[in-house]
Amino acid sequence: EHMPMILQRGFGELMDGRRIDDAVRLYALAARVGALEALRAAFRDHIRASGLRLVKDEEKDKEMVERLLELKTQLDEVLSHAFCRNEAFSNALKEAFESFINQRQSKPAELIAKFIDAQLRMGNKGQTEEELEGLLDKVLVLFRYIQGKDVFEAFYKKDLAKRLLLGKSASIDAEKSMISKLKAECGSQFTNKLEGMFKDIELSADVMAAFRQSPQFRSKLPKGIDMSVSVLTSGFWPTYPIGECKLPQELADSQEVFREFYLKKYSGRKLVWHCPLGTCVLKAQFPKGSKELSVSLFQAVVLMLFNGSNSLAFADIKDQSGIEDRELRRVLQSLACGKVRVLNKEPKGREVDDTDTFHFNGDFASALIRIKINSIQMKETEEENKKTNDQVLQDRQYQIDAAIVRIMKTRKTLSHKLLVSDVIQQLKFPLRASDLKKRIESLIDREYLARDASDPNIYTYLA
Incomplete structure (x- = not known):
């Protein structure tokens, strides 16, 4: 009869303090006096309250998944060492997680997708394949509790597309392993488009191998230019803006050579070029040495205008590049206002105005031969x-x-x-x-x- 009072006054403190030995004694006592159901209910309510605090803490959204994983690890330890993996207590844990994690509409699903993206991206060093695999298994447990799995799918698909197209995956094996896990969890219909994206990348490699062996590649491609094209099936990938621009003649000719080759090989298909997704490596001659500039296609279009002139007004760049106004301002900011300034802007300043003029930076110098110029991207708003x-x-x-x-x-x-x-x-x-x-x-x-x-x-x- 004293058990409800004991649980009400001390159980939360016992759990928060990770007092496993005390939890072992409490479980043994509850079993002896027939109060396991009361202990199970207290366990469930404590998890629900703790989890809800984490999920509702909007200021710490970026840490939500790590904090949920930490909470789950602590609870699994209590379940294993103190509660003898009692099935009723395991079900209480599952029930509590499913309850609190779905209290905030689609946000946890979005953040879990973003967390997996961070783990699978190239920049995430410092862990072995086994450690990564183990972490993904733990995250998948959280994924199971989510009701709105279609929200997760939408964000995961968008992030996977970026990793594949920009070559940012830390490991293709890890990527495929994750999709296999999702397939086992949700069925083939859930992963159909994700698998289609991988297939497109693999088929594109085969297409490019055939293109490089073709007469068109050897005789028609402008000299000094190599190109690689990813041919994507529109139904598998996220919808991207086409982003029109006026390509320099060399790039337009290269594009036409590939188009002719591809449509001859696959008649009846239609190619739509997505310029915002393109990347280039430009060879640049500066007074202080030659460099290779790794840039976006839009950055390349702007920089190649300076082959014919050392100085261009914003209005001229806009007219000759054909890039949409807001996008062009971001491109010029990245080239003249960022860390790597291959152009100079007059007057100086962070923002790009209609009256600004841009000049080739003859004083540019760097210890590196190949330099990546990051785009000024709108953060995922x-x-x-x-x-x-x-x-x-x-x-x-x-x-x-x-x-x-x-x-x-x-x-x-x-x-x-x-x-x-x-x-x-x-x-x-x-x-x-x-x-x-x-x-x-x-x-x-x-x-x-x-x-x-x-x-x-x-x-x-x-x-």
Whole structure:
């Protein structure tokens, strides 16, 4: 009879202090007096409260996944050493995690995807393949608890695309291993597009090998230029802005040579060039030595304008490059205001104005031969993240509509209550009754369904 009071007054402090020996004694006592259910409930409530504090702490969003992993490690230790891996306690842990991690809509799913991205990127050194594999397994446990797995998929797909296209993956084996884990967890439909992205990269390598052996490559490609093209299947990859620009003649000719080769090999296909995704290595002659500049395609377009002139006004660069205004300002900032200043700007200043003039920097010097000039990128803003989340919500609407039509086509006539129950069973993401009601109304408006004349709570499928 004293157990509820003991748990209420001291259990939280015992858990926070990681007092494993005391937890062992408490479990033995609870087992002896038949109070294991009370201890299990206290364990579950403590996890729920601790986890909710972490998930709701918006100021520490960047650390959320690490903190959740640390919490899970501590709890697994208690479960293993103090609670004898009791199945009821294991279920309590699972139940508590599923409860608190889904309290903040889609944010934990987004942050888990970002955490995995950071681990799989090239910059993440200092751990072995085995350590990386172990960490990904632990993160996957958190992923299991998330209801909105489509949010995770959207962010994971966007980040994977960047890693593959920019060559930022620390290990292709680790990438494929992660996709295998996701496939085992969620089925092949979940990973179909991710696997398609890998297939595109591999096929592109084969296409480029064939291109380099072709007569077009040997005879038509402008001298001094090598090129590598990634041919992507639009359905597998995130949607990217095409980003128009006026390519220098040498690059435009190279592009045309590849286009002619590719369409001859694969007739009936259409190539759409995505300039913002391109990268270049330019050979640059400075008075103080030759350098190789690793730049984006937009940066290359701007720099190559200075082959014909040492000085250009902003308006002239804009007209000759054809790059969109806001993008061009970022490109010029990276070339004239960043760490590596191969151009000089007049007047000096951080912002690029319409009246600015840019000059070739004849005094440029560096100890390095190959120099990477980073783009001034808009950080992944709230607006960008919102756009990804909005796309997920849009996709969910299509899935809800498809599920409703599928069910009604089979059942022909169904009550509102049964239809809601069937749809919730079919869909794998959290669904509010109000959202489902809106989709039903939309399908009625579009004459897929009709309400029964005698009972408005019954729907009929219209063939």
